[in-house]
Amino acid sequence: MFVIVTYDVNAKRDPKVMKTLRKYLTHEQRSVFEGLITPGRLKHLKEELKRIVDVSEDCINIYSLETLRYSKKESIGKQVYHGNIL
């Protein structure tokens, strides 16, 4: 499946969240990662993230797309990173 992960976390935890996400997905924008991932690896990623964040203060959203058939991605401006799956 394809996932888009967006997050708002305390600056103290940002580097660790970023480092964790980089192991699984492509860094697309400052606080946005995307990419193809298996259900098993997504489960591990969520467990790792839950150990890092403070749920009373931080927020991570995970949008999962089972298929790319009905979705499209458009960009306005400069592509900083190069997620090119969708």
Added chain:
Amino acid sequence: MFVIVTYDVNAKRDPKVMKTLRKYLTHEQRSVFEGLITPGRLKHLKEELKRIVDVSEDCINIYSLETLRYSKKESIGKQVYHGNIL
């Protein structure tokens, strides 16, 4: 259709981008908006955004989902805003 808009823009242009996006979508995270939108309104939104951003410096990604049937959203932590469509 349902869209997720994520952006990395120069701090000078951030308020204007945010204000524009608020007219069309729900403010989900600091630089993430989401919501249902018609193709016509999405066209207008993109035109407005193109007039604001500096394409050599800023980056806006628009993920469009024609249907929500094959997608899911999970959150870890605090829901700052209340996009509750997906």
